[in-house]
Amino acid sequence: MEIPVIDMEKFDLREGSIPNLLQLSECLDEAFSKTGCARLINHGITTQQIENVYAGSSLFFNLPEELKNRYKHAGLEDSTVGYIGLGTERYGDKPDLHEAYLIRTAEDLPSKDLTAEDLQRKDLPGKNLADKDLVPGWRIATESLHSSLKILSSVILDALSLAIGKERDYLASLHRSEGDKKSFKLIRMGHYPPTNPDAAQTSIRFNEHCDFSTFTLLLQDNMGGLQGQDKDGNWFDLTPEPDSIILLAAQFIQFYSNEKYKALRHRVIIPEEEVKCRHSRYSIIYFVNADGQVPAWPSTATHLPQPPPNVHDHMMSVLVNPGLYCTYVRVSTMLSPKSSKNTIIIYL
Ligand SMILES: O=C(O)CCC(=O)C(=O)O
Numbered sequence: 001m002e003i004p005v006i007d008m009e010k011f012d013l014r015e016g017s018i019p020n021l022l023q024l025s026e027c028l029d030e031a032f033s034k035t036g037c038a039r040l041i042n043h044g045i046t047t048q049q050i051e052n053v054y055a056g057s058s059l060f061f062n063l064p065e066e067l068k069n070r071y072k073h074a075g076l077e078d079s080t081v082g083y084i085g086l087g088t089e090r091y092g093d094k095p096d097l098h099e100a101y102l103i104r105t106a107e108d109l110p111s112k113d114l115t116a117e118d119l120q121r122k123d124l125p126g127k128n129l130a131d132k133d134l135v136p137g138w139r140i141a142t143e144s145l146h147s148s149l150k151i152l153s154s155v156i157l158d159a160l161s162l163a164i165g166k167e168r169d170y171l172a173s174l175h176r177s178e179g180d181k182k183s184f185k186l187i188r189m190g191h192y193p194p195t196n197p198d199a200a201q202t203s204i205r206f207n208e209h210c211d212f213s214t215f216t217l218l219l220q221d222n223m224g225g226l227q228g229q230d231k232d233g234n235w236f237d238l239t240p241e242p243d244s245i246i247l248l249a250a251q252f253i254q255f256y257s258n259e260k261y262k263a264l265r266h267r268v269i270i271p272e273e274e275v276k277c278r279h280s281r282y283s284i285i286y287f288v289n290a291d292g293q294v295p296a297w298p299s300t301a302t303h304l305p306q307p308p309p310n311v312h313d314h315m316m317s318v319l320v321n322p323g324l325y326c327t328y329v330r331v332s333t334m335l336s337p338k339s340s341k342n343t344i345i346i347y348l
């Protein structure tokens with residue numbers, strides 16, 4: 001499968017002119033209609049910015065479990081930030097071999113390192129729990145990457161608005177974020193610990209799923225294993241290419257494009273190559289989500305329940321009660337009887 005490559009430099013988007021945006025919107029339209037994904041190159045984010053975040057991730061994820069658990073994710077409704085330990089999430093039949101650290105980006109990330117007291121506060125805006133002593137430089141690196149990803153995503157939102165036949169600022173007006181305390185706008189730092197080739201028989205690095213976001217920007221190191229599913233159900237590799245970012249179509253744009261674009265199902269498998277599976281894999285995922293109070297699908301979507309829930313409630317229902325929306329988002333099974341109390345099982 002040929003993954004469409006979009007060279008962001010070609011459009012000279014700094015000028016912000018409509019003709020350039022139109023060209024980008026045509027490329028996005030083609031990529032999302034055909035494959036549900038694209039590879040972005042010359043996107044303005046430097047290798048150094050990305051490497052700095054990976055360096056922090058590597059330091060954090062290699063800490064003893066007990067220390068990482070001091071930063072534990074407190075639950076979905078509470079605060080969508082913090083550490084998610086190995087075995088906490090489960091997105092399908094096989095156990096997922098990943099751990100992650102979520103940072104909420106709807107509000108500005110804090111401009112100072114946080115004290116132990118701050119960390120206990122559940123209402124802290126955009127709290128990024130990585131303090132300077134534990135993981136030097138991680139917070140600053142994440143802030144820098146976040147501001148660049150935000151700029152990139154706002155251009156994509158504008159171009160996608162045109163692609164779905166709307167005014168340029170249509171999607172931006174649904175993705176304002178500021179002060180949205182219920183937002184699921186997140187950066188997810190992922191870590192896939194070293195494993196062995198036999199593990200692939202009983203487990204997977206990340207079970208197949210579609211993202212709930214509008215679209216997702218995905219950065220990965222060179223370990224591989226990320227795959228997308230084509231319209232015939234075949235899996236194809238989303239091979240790592242230095243300095244490129246994978247853009248994935250997700251559910252909100254599927255609904256708001258009136259199903260013209262389909263959210264790409266994807267997964268991360270354990271690489272067959274032994275050196276790769278015995279190595280950690282790191283990724284950075286930027287979920288571009290609409291604001292919490294925005295309808296999860298348009299009122300014109302006749303195949304979906306009306307009136308639509310808002311994005312926040314929709315996400316909560318799907319994540320907390322996976323059976324509820326099965327017909328609409330392919331959430332297929334209720335909690336597995338095998339699940340332990342602390343495991344969130346999410347079938348998409
Ligand atoms: O880590 C990856 O490459 C994929 C993770 C993913 O699909 C997700 O977090 O939704």
Ligand SMILES: [Fe+2]
Nearest residue numbers: 209210211266
């Ligand atoms: Fe995903």
